[in-house]
Amino acid sequence: MSLRKTKFRDQHSEVDTGPLNDILFILLMFFLMISTLANPNVIKMSVPKAKSDTKQKQSVVVSVDKDKNLYVGSKKIIADSLESVLRKYINEGDSIKPAVVINADSIAQWGEIVRVMKVARRLGATTSATVTGNE
Numbered sequence: 752m753s754l755r756k757t758k759f760r761d762q763h764s765e766v767d768t769g770p771l772n773d774i775l776f777i778l779l780m781f782f783l784m785i786s787t788l789a790n791p792n793v794i795k796m797s798v799p800k801a802k803s804d805t806k807q808k809q810s811v812v813v814s815v816d817k818d819k820n821l822y823v824g825s826k827k828i829i830a831d832s833l834e835s836v837l838r839k840y841i842n843e844g845d846s847i848k849p850a851v852v853i854n855a856d857s858i859a860q861w862g863e864i865v866r867v868m869k870v871a872r873r874l875g876a877t878t879s880a881t882v883t884g885n886e
Contacts, residue, residue: 811840811876814854815863830863834870841874853880 813833814822821828823836840849851871855864868878 810850
C-alpha cells in the first residue's frame, strides 16, 4: 500500500465568508431600521401657515387653594362671582375662545375644581387642570 504524502504547498486553506456576509447584512439592516425610528424628523408633514392678522388665544389662569379661595390671575375673587369675572375674559361673540387653566393645590377639594370647569365650559372655553403640591 502506497501512501502519498501531500505537500504543504498543495493545500489551499480558505476562510468561508458566506456566513460572515449574512451576519454583516443583517446588522446593517438592523442599524438602518433603528436609525430611522430614532430620528424624530423622519415624518414629513406640511404645516399650515398662519396669516399675520390671526388672533392668538389667551389663557385665563384660575387658581384654587386648600381653603377654597379662588384667584383669577393674581386677583382673589368671591366664588359666587366666578362666572361674571370669567365672562369678561371670554367674549360671547368672539370666534376664538381662550383656554381656562386651573391651578389647584394638591389638597384642594375636587368639587371646587369641577365647579370651575363647569362654569368655564358653560361659557364656551376649553379647560385644563394642573395640581401642584408641596413635596
